[in-house]
Amino acid sequence: xxxxxxxxxxxxxxxxxxxIAENKPAHLDGIERGDLTKEDxxxxxxxxxxxxxVAPSWPEEYGGTGWxxxxxxxxxxxxxxAGTIAPLPFGVAMLGPVIYTFGNQEQKDWVLPGILSGExxxxxxxxxxxxxxxxxxxxxxxxxxxDDYIVNGHKIWTTLAQxxxxxxxxxxxxxxxxxxxxxxxxxxxxxxPGITVRPIITIDGGHxxxxxxxxxxxxxxxxxxGEENKxxxxxxxxxxxxxxxxxxxARSKKAIExxxxxxxxxxxxxxxxxxxxxxxxxIAELEVDLTAxxxxxxxxxxxxxxxxxxxxESSILKIKGTEIQQRITxxxxxxxxNYAAPWVPQLERGxxxxxxxxxWAEGASQTYFNTRKTSIYGGSNEIQRNIIxxxxxxx
Ligand SMILES: Cc1cc2nc3c(=O)[nH]c(=O)nc-3n(C[C@H](O)[C@H](O)[C@H](O)COP(=O)(O)OP(=O)(O)OC[C@H]3O[C@@H](n4cnc5c(N)ncnc54)[C@H](O)[C@@H]3O)c2cc1C
Numbered sequence: 001x002x003x004x005x006x007x008x009x010x011x012x013x014x015x016x017x018x019x020i021a022e023n024k025p026a027h028l029d030g031i032e033r034g035d036l037t038k039e040d041x042x043x044x045x046x047x048x049x050x051x052x053x054v055a056p057s058w059p060e061e062y063g064g065t066g067w068x069x070x071x072x073x074x075x076x077x078x079x080x081x082a083g084t085i086a087p088l089p090f091g092v093a094m095l096g097p098v099i100y101t102f103g104n105q106e107q108k109d110w111v112l113p114g115i116l117s118g119e120x121x122x123x124x125x126x127x128x129x130x131x132x133x134x135x136x137x138x139x140x141x142x143x144x145x146x147d148d149y150i151v152n153g154h155k156i157w158t159t160l161a162q163x164x165x166x167x168x169x170x171x172x173x174x175x176x177x178x179x180x181x182x183x184x185x186x187x188x189x190x191x192x193p194g195i196t197v198r199p200i201i202t203i204d205g206g207h208x209x210x211x212x213x214x215x216x217x218x219x220x221x222x223x224x225x226g227e228e229n230k231x232x233x234x235x236x237x238x239x240x241x242x243x244x245x246x247x248x249x250a251r252s253k254k255a256i257e258x259x260x261x262x263x264x265x266x267x268x269x270x271x272x273x274x275x276x277x278x279x280x281x282x283i284a285e286l287e288v289d290l291t292a293x294x295x296x297x298x299x300x301x302x303x304x305x306x307x308x309x310x311x312x313e314s315s316i317l318k319i320k321g322t323e324i325q326q327r328i329t330x331x332x333x334x335x336x337x338n339y340a341a342p343w344v345p346q347l348e349r350g351x352x353x354x355x356x357x358x359x360w361a362e363g364a365s366q367t368y369f370n371t372r373k374t375s376i377y378g379g380s381n382e383i384q385r386n387i388i389x390x391x392x393x394x395x
Pocket of ligand 1: 123125132377386
């Protein structure tokens with residue numbers, strides 16, 4: 001593919017850059033992700049909705065922007081550079097494409113507008129205790145009762161379910177010998193009686209994930225997406241989109257820039273750490289890997305623009321992207337040394353306290369610990385390697 005920017009692309013970049021500068025919710029600058037409220041998560045999303053720019057990758061007929069691959073790339077780069085809070089993936093990147101690909105007209109009409117406007121917050125009910133990597137082992141059961149399903153089960157690691165209005169959920173509806181053939185894809189209103197959301201506090205002290213218990217939850221059968229027992233195809237399609245989105249190339253570029261700044265400010269034996277050949281080599285290695293990943297992502301985007309969905313290649317993006325994200329946080333901790341250690345947990349926004357060490361050291365450990373998740377969620381990196389071995393390399 002051609003990755004030269006045309007004058008039109010450069011004009012588009014200017015347009016995007018000024019839109020972001022004029023409309024970005026500046027009060028959210030510098031706030032750690034763990035401190036964001038529901039409104040904070042939605043602030044940029046709602047601004048983009050007004051402009052019609054929430055879902056660049058959707059087909060135009062459903063609310064997409066009709067941008068070229070290069071324009072989408074520029075859009076991601078400019079948002080990363082400005083540090084905006086991207087619309088959460090559960091609606092825009094995951095469920096939306098499922099609904100316009102597999103949903104019926106009624107589902108398209110009520111689900112897609114709520115995703116675009118940000119009015120409906122979706123969470124992902126896939127994993128269960130005992131069904132993570134081996135997702136087809138899931139036991140949450142939906143039994144047909146007249147016009148409804150009665151759902152019983154236990155989901156886990158459900159990201160931001162504490163804010164969710166609805167959950168897209170994998171449920172067992174059949175007992176075929178091939179486990180994948182008894183799974184269905186159901187949309188569940190989180191306000192339905194019988195649903196309990198219980199927080200899980202992670203190693204960085206944050207409340208990002210939850211357990212969701214479903215006890216005799218009555219779900220109208222019209223909220224089944226696709227056919228009963230055929231949900232596995234949809235589940236895999238959604239995971240492909242989830243994985244491509246995790247690569248986060250533009251944001252890693254920005255994070256490496258910040259790491260460079262930190263390394264210029266930190267001293268080692270009286271000289272800036274950035275002048276240490278050992279440390280600057282590590283940053284250079286990161287940049288080389290990131291550039292290689294960027295070109296792989298561009299190739300994927302190019303084939304998507306020709307109508308090919310993300311295939312098993314998205315596993316490569318997921319592995320390399322998350323490894324790079326983790327290496328950046330590791331090098332940040334290495335750069336700030338002891339000052340990464342202090343942890344001031346859960347301070348209320350606006351508290352008056354002195355950071356220990358340089359400002360840039362604050363939160364380095366939290367971010368390091370939090371980022372361990374990236375090689376686990378969206379299907380662990382070991383599982384992605386299995387997929388590559390089987391589906392890409394044909395081993
Ligand atoms: C922060 C976070 C957010 C998440 N958000 C959501 C969410 O919103 N919704 C949702 O449904 N799920 C979510 N998940 C769950 C995530 O998808 C699972 O954690 C992941 O699929 C791994 O499953 P598991 O935790 O059950 O680990 P296990 O499957 O028990 O795996 C344990 C270890 O064994 C390895 N392993 C397992 N099987 C194999 C194999 N065949 N070959 C090689 N190695 C193997 C794994 O790689 C892993 O290292 C989230 C997870 C995290 C950490």
